[in-house]
Amino acid sequence: MAGKIRVGVIGIGFMGSNHFNIWRGRSDAEVVAIADVNPKKLSGDWSEIAGNIAVGGGRVDLKGIKTYTNPGELIKDPDVDVVDITLPTYLHARFAIAALRTGKHVLCEKPMASTIGDAEKMVKAAKAAAKKGKRFMIAHCIRFWPEYVVLKDIIEKKTYGKVLSVMMKRLSPTPIWSWQNWLMNMKKSGGAALDLHIHDTDYAIFLFGKPRAVMSCGAAGVVSKGYDHMATHYMYNDCPQVSAVGGWIISPTSSFEMAFIAICERATIYYSSGKKPTLTVHTKERVIEPELPAGGSGYDREIAYFAECIKSRKNPEIVTPDDALLSVKTVFAEVESARSGKIVIVK
Numbered sequence: 001m002a003g004k005i006r007v008g009v010i011g012i013g014f015m016g017s018n019h020f021n022i023w024r025g026r027s028d029a030e031v032v033a034i035a036d037v038n039p040k041k042l043s044g045d046w047s048e049i050a051g052n053i054a055v056g057g058g059r060v061d062l063k064g065i066k067t068y069t070n071p072g073e074l075i076k077d078p079d080v081d082v083v084d085i086t087l088p089t090y091l092h093a094r095f096a097i098a099a100l101r102t103g104k105h106v107l108c109e110k111p112m113a114s115t116i117g118d119a120e121k122m123v124k125a126a127k128a129a130a131k132k133g134k135r136f137m138i139a140h141c142i143r144f145w146p147e148y149v150v151l152k153d154i155i156e157k158k159t160y161g162k163v164l165s166v167m168m169k170r171l172s173p174t175p176i177w178s179w180q181n182w183l184m185n186m187k188k189s190g191g192a193a194l195d196l197h198i199h200d201t202d203y204a205i206f207l208f209g210k211p212r213a214v215m216s217c218g219a220a221g222v223v224s225k226g227y228d229h230m231a232t233h234y235m236y237n238d239c240p241q242v243s244a245v246g247g248w249i250i251s252p253t254s255s256f257e258m259a260f261i262a263i264c265e266r267a268t269i270y271y272s273s274g275k276k277p278t279l280t281v282h283t284k285e286r287v288i289e290p291e292l293p294a295g296g297s298g299y300d301r302e303i304a305y306f307a308e309c310i311k312s313r314k315n316p317e318i319v320t321p322d323d324a325l326l327s328v329k330t331v332f333a334e335v336e337s338a339r340s341g342k343i344v345i346v347k
Contacts, residue, residue, distance in 0.1 A: 008033035008080035014051030016086035035068040050177035093118035138324035145298030161265025170246035191226020197246035216337040
């Protein structure tokens with residue numbers, strides 16, 4: 001692609017503002033358009049944007065950037081090369097498919113969709129668009145998060161012998177900041193299981209592939225009508241124990257935390273977003289602080305990767321459409337397991 005990648009961001013909330021700032025900070029890209037239903041955001045007043053981590057806000061200079069209240073108009077804009085979709089989950093399929101059919105590259109926030117059926121439609125549209133040279137990726141940021149990248153490398157290379165156990169954790173206060181409180185609407189967000197816990201489900205798949213089955217339990221109906229807290233054991237042949245716990249019912253005075261403990265034959269690897277250093281490797285003899293890959297956070301690195309895929313005319317391989325679909329299917333299997341109290345095969 002000659003010249004800068006021209007980006008249109010649809011949905012200026014917690015994640016949309018984050019993506020906007022990252023694209024705007026890149027030398028190979030420029031944000032040329034944004035779309036949102038809130039006129040305050042289109043005027044540059046982002047003071048009310050909030051999330052479980054700080055992403056900035058306040059007043060934003062939108063000089064030279066087109067603004068749309070209708071996402072469909074942004075998608076049709078001939079000056080837009082890439083449509084970055086950071087809308088609520090239930091709207092992903094509608095606008096991602098429309099953008100792909102219009103001939104745009106598409107980066108879409110996770111989870112892929114709020115239903116398996118919608119996710120399957122997105123996969124079909126993405127594969128059709130790929131034949132025409134258009135790139136598509138679901139923004140599963142944990143696959144790019146520096147500490148998680150290091151752990152994957154350690155496990156794949158068997159740096160400390162075989163992995164024996166991977167335990168993951170992702171806990172957040174209740175996300176009361178979402179537009180029209182959509183996160184608390186089970187049909188729109190899928191609850192904490194699909195919106196939050198899926199990060200670790202997807203990472204388990206990234207490490208070991210499709211699990212044979214899942215066994216889950218959780219707390220439902222605490223702050224929404226879905227599962228607000230979920231614990232899952234993923235059944236694999238390659239690792240004796242893989243599990244994750246996640247949810248959004250910790251007290252509002254608590255802080256968001258993502259973490260893992262991986263036990264290998266010759267070392268234990270600890271990560272916590274709330275500690276310094278965040279990542280340490282404990283062998284029998286010493287404690288090591290591994291060097292983290294450059295490029296910023298997982299958000300920065302996923303966008304950099306997608307931009308490179310566009311420039312090099314290659315389909316993304318770190319997150320494929322089928323990967324994203326499998327993550328959605330696996331979470332739905334977890335919900336079924338929690339409801340039934342039985343082990344559920346992942347199809």
